[in-house]
Amino acid sequence: xxxxxxxxxxxxxxxxxxxxxxxxxxxxPEGLAALFGQGNPLHVTVMQDIRLPRTLLAAMIGVSLGLSxxxxxxFLRNPLAEPGLIGVSGSAALGxxxxxxxxxxxAFFLAxxxxxxxxxxxxxxxxxLLAGPRGSSLTLILAGIAVSAFAAALTSLTLNxxxxxxxxxxxxxxxxxxxxxxxxxxxxxxxxxxxxxxLALAGLGRGLDALTLGEDAAEAMGISLSGLRVQLxxxxxxAVGAATAVAGAVGFVGLVVPxxxxxxxxxxxxxxxxxxxxGGAAMLLAADLVTRLVLPERDLKLGVVxxxxxxxxxxxxxxxxxxxxx
Amino acid sequence: xxxxxxxxxTVRRGECPxxxxxxxxxxxxxxxxxxxxxxxxxxxxxxxxxxxxxFEGTSSLAALPPRQRAAQAAWLPQTREIAWPMSVERIVALxxxxxxxxxxxxxxxxxxxVDAALSRMGLQNFRTRLATALxxxxxxxxxxxxxxxxxxxxxxxxxxxAGLDPAAQIATLQVFEALAQEGRAVLxxxxxxxxxxxxxxxxxxxxxxxxxxxxPPDKILTAExxxxxxxxxxxIVPTPxxxxxxxxxxxx
Numbered sequence: 001x002x003x004x005x006x007x008x009x010x011x012x013x014x015x016x017x018x019x020x021x022x023x024x025x026x027x028x029p030e031g032l033a034a035l036f037g038q039g040n041p042l043h044v045t046v047m048q049d050i051r052l053p054r055t056l057l058a059a060m061i062g063v064s065l066g067l068s069x070x071x072x073x074x075f076l077r078n079p080l081a082e083p084g085l086i087g088v089s090g091s092a093a094l095g096x097x098x099x100x101x102x103x104x105x106x107a108f109f110l111a112x113x114x115x116x117x118x119x120x121x122x123x124x125x126x127x128x129l130l131a132g133p134r135g136s137s138l139t140l141i142l143a144g145i146a147v148s149a150f151a152a153a154l155t156s157l158t159l160n161x162x163x164x165x166x167x168x169x170x171x172x173x174x175x176x177x178x179x180x181x182x183x184x185x186x187x188x189x190x191x192x193x194x195x196x197x198x199l200a201l202a203g204l205g206r207g208l209d210a211l212t213l214g215e216d217a218a219e220a221m222g223i224s225l226s227g228l229r230v231q232l233x234x235x236x237x238x239a240v241g242a243a244t245a246v247a248g249a250v251g252f253v254g255l256v257v258p259x260x261x262x263x264x265x266x267x268x269x270x271x272x273x274x275x276x277x278x279g280g281a282a283m284l285l286a287a288d289l290v291t292r293l294v295l296p297e298r299d300l301k302l303g304v305v306x307x308x309x310x311x312x313x314x315x316x317x318x319x320x321x322x323x324x325x326x
Numbered sequence: 327x328x329x330x331x332x333x334x335x336t337v338r339r340g341e342c343p344x345x346x347x348x349x350x351x352x353x354x355x356x357x358x359x360x361x362x363x364x365x366x367x368x369x370x371x372x373x374x375x376x377x378x379x380x381f382e383g384t385s386s387l388a389a390l391p392p393r394q395r396a397a398q399a400a401w402l403p404q405t406r407e408i409a410w411p412m413s414v415e416r417i418v419a420l421x422x423x424x425x426x427x428x429x430x431x432x433x434x435x436x437x438x439x440v441d442a443a444l445s446r447m448g449l450q451n452f453r454t455r456l457a458t459a460l461x462x463x464x465x466x467x468x469x470x471x472x473x474x475x476x477x478x479x480x481x482x483x484x485x486x487x488a489g490l491d492p493a494a495q496i497a498t499l500q501v502f503e504a505l506a507q508e509g510r511a512v513l514x515x516x517x518x519x520x521x522x523x524x525x526x527x528x529x530x531x532x533x534x535x536x537x538x539x540x541x542p543p544d545k546i547l548t549a550e551x552x553x554x555x556x557x558x559x560x561x562i563v564p565t566p567x568x569x570x571x572x573x574x575x576x577x578x
Binding site for chain 2: 203206213216219220221263267
């Protein structure tokens with residue numbers, strides 16, 4: 001309960017900070033009015049069309065990554081697991097890269113995220129086919145590695161064949177991940193798909209708790225492992241696929257957030273699910289704030305900042321908790 | 327009334343049957359020891375009977391829907407796994423999971439079952455300790471307590487006392503004996519033949535996938551069977567506490 005209040009407070013605070021901190025100097029009362037379409041029309045545009053979608057997307061992507069990271073770690077019983085492991089984000093990125101490369105991205109407004117989502121769907125199909133209905137978690141990891149490696153190779157090939165350096169650099173920048181310059185239509189595209197993913201992932205709590213004792217014990221306690229696996233794959237694909245489709249690849253959130261919060265959740269996978277969802281939102285909002293406050297004129301990418309914050313934090317955590325996993 | 331009834335249960339690994347047409351049933355009040363050399367099919371028999379492995383034949387437990395089966399039989403796998411640094415009490419409370427609605431908290435009755443399980447395994451003072459920080463034998467006792475918290479008519483355990491110190495081995499088997507006396511039943515695989523003979527009301531001996539003998543310990547533990555099934559030359563001493571098996575040598 002204390003954890004819930006603390007995390008909700010933190011996420012709420014970050015959400016407000018993200019709305020009211022930015023390049024255009026808008027005071028809080030002015031900003032609030034502008035958010036509801038009152039006052040200076042310029043302020044209304046900034047608040048409604050720039051900051052609100054950016055903030056909403058950062059929070060949604062944070063929830064998706066945190067939640068799927070916690071679910072993936074719980075299912076595989078491995079603190080090193082992360083949502084990218086099953087190859088969904090790699091495949092979504094491949095779809096986006098192909099859309100950019102072929103010029104399809106410019107065909108209509110949401111062409112890029114829709115292509116990316118399509119590729120994420122194909123990845124899930126492939127993994128289900130490869131890992132089989134009754135396979136263990138090991139076959140799932142191996143199938144995921146195979147799919148991500150293939151997606152990465154195809155992404156490199158696309159870059160390799162890119163007609164000019166500008167196309168290549170556009171692709172590179174897209175892949176670094178960002179929520180800047182997104183519109184509410186991005187929110188409306190991603191939100192329903194993500195919400196379905198969140199629902200699927202949030203329902204995993206019981207099964208993940210039981211899996212703490214191993215697959216055999218969990219199954220004997222009435223948990224259907226194959227059902228759990230399909231639900232996890234579907235939820236992760238929807239949440240992370242949609243996140244990658246609208247914002248590019250943002251790493252480390254799904255890995256670091258469950259790791260930080262595990263001790264506060266008393267190690268319980270079901271508690272960690274919602275805690276990581278809130279924590280992921282807070283962390284992504286914070287990282288996005290950093291991109292706006294540090295070197296705002298150089299357009300720092302969210303994925304870069306996230307990795308810069310995440311990697312040292314992760315090292316520190318490993319150092320602190322190494323005894324627990326010895 | 328039977329708690330588990332298995333008819334012609336066959337479990338295959340590939341083509342080769344690792345359990346070959348096993349039939350037995352277990353009623354309330356029995357503490358059944360499953361004995362046999364490595365690779366005799368003990369684990370496969372237990373997992374097959376629970377429906378955790380594909381099998382041919384019938385098993386009353388595997389026929390139940392998963393949630394109902396979990397209320398009928400608790401299962402302690404051979405591999406002892408505690409994936410996350412959780413407190414002993416929280417691990418033991420996982421045994422209540424089959425009875426909890428999604429997202430529900432432990433009721434006072436659930437908490438009572440957890441407390442009873444902890445005290446039965448002598449773990450009251452370990453409650454708040456991290457289970458992952460305990461020794462292997464202590465973790466084994468925590469996991470046994472988890473199955474006790476599930477509070478089922480039947481307890482199935484795969485080598486529950488392997489790696490426990492002698493006192494903990496005896497204490498665990500005394501818990502099983504007490505469960506049987508309360509009218510529940512226990513089916514456990516064991517390697518210590520003397521302890522099996524002393525605490526079990528009945529022994530099922532397996533060799534090469536088949537049940538070779540089934541009955542009271544003093545009838546099952548004979549020098550001929552140990553030689554034939556275990557390839558063991560052993561001295562069997564009848565005592566008031568059951569037959570004492572002293573292995574002397576290996577028969578080549």
